[in-house]
Amino acid sequence: xxxxxxxxxxxxxxxxxxxxxxxxxxxxxxxxxxxxxxxxxxxxxxxxxxxxxxxxxxxxxxxxxxxxxxxxxxxxxxxxxxxxxxxxxxxxxxxxxxxxxxxxxxxxxxxxxxxxxxxxxxxxxxxxxxxxxxxxxxxxxxxxxxxxxxxxxxxxxxxxxxxxxxxxxxxxxxxxxxxxxxxxxxxxxxxxxxxxxxxxxxxx
Numbered sequence: 001x002x003x004x005x006x007x008x009x010x011x012x013x014x015x016x017x018x019x020x021x022x023x024x025x026x027x028x029x030x031x032x033x034x035x036x037x038x039x040x041x042x043x044x045x046x047x048x049x050x051x052x053x054x055x056x057x058x059x060x061x062x063x064x065x066x067x068x069x070x071x072x073x074x075x076x077x078x079x080x081x082x083x084x085x086x087x088x089x090x091x092x093x094x095x096x097x098x099x100x101x102x103x104x105x106x107x108x109x110x111x112x113x114x115x116x117x118x119x120x121x122x123x124x125x126x127x128x129x130x131x132x133x134x135x136x137x138x139x140x141x142x143x144x145x146x147x148x149x150x151x152x153x154x155x156x157x158x159x160x161x162x163x164x165x166x167x168x169x170x171x172x173x174x175x176x177x178x179x180x181x182x183x184x185x186x187x188x189x190x191x192x193x194x195x196x197x198x199x200x201x202x203x204x
Contacts, residue, residue, distance in 0.1 A: 006032075057136070059112040059129055060094055077101075077109055084108040086141060088133065089148040090164060092116055092157075096188040100150060103193050105200035108146070113164075116151070120159040130167055137171045147172040148203055152187050176203040 002010070006028050013024035031039050052061045055075035062075035077083060087108025091097050097110050111133050114126050122130070137144055147168055151157035165175055178188075179202025188196065 057132075058097075058110045059114075060097055060110065082107075084145070086143075086145040087148070088144050088146070089150045091150045091188070092152065093189065096150065096152075099188050099191060099196060100200070103196040103200055105197045106148070108148070113151075116156055116160055118156070120156055122160065122163055130164065134168065134171050142171075144172045146174045146176060148200075149175065149177050150188065151177075153178070153183070154185055154187075179203050 009028045010021060010024040013019055013027060014021040016024075019027075031042065052063055053073060054060070055062055055078055056073040057078040058075060060075045060077070078085075084107050087106075088111055089097075089100060089106055089108060090111045090113055091100065092113055092115060094112055097112060100106050100110075111129060113129060114123070117123055149161045149164055151161050151164075161177060168175060178199040191199070
C-alpha cells in the first residue's frame, strides 16, 4: 500500500529518538500535503548537518563560520576568552549543555560526556573524552579550579558521577555536583531555567 519512497522515509525517521513509526508516518503525510517546497527545505536542512563539526575540547557540535581559520576547531564557548577555562561542567548530552547555558549561571566551559549506558560503567568513548580533559589539564595548569559533575540526579547518574569523581580527583581543586534543586529521577534537559539556576547556585 505504501510507496517505497514513503516507506523508506518512515523507516529512517522512526529510528530517531522519540519518534515511532506512527509519528514518522504523520510527518511524511504532512510533508506531502505541504508540497515540494517543504520537502526541499527539510532535505536542505538535513544535508547541511553534514557540515557540522565537533569541538576538539568539549565535543559539542559547531559550525565553521566565515573568517575562521583552519585548525580553529573549537566551539564558540570554548573559544570565548571571557569564559572561565578552569571551571568545567561535565554533562551527559548536548541538550543538557544547552539547558545549563539558558540558566545563565555557569560561566565556565563544558565537556559533553556522551549518553550513559545502562550498566553504570563508562564506555570507551567516554573514557577517551575524560582522558582528553585530564591530558589538557596536565599539560596546562595541572588542575581545574572546579569541575562540576552535571549528570542527571538518577541512580545511574549517581553511579557514573562516582566513577568520574575518582578519575578526576587529582585534576581539580574542587569537584562539585548540581544541587538537589533538581528532583531525584529528573532530567536536566527538561528542567526549567529557575530550577537549574538554583541547582547551579547550590552545587556542592
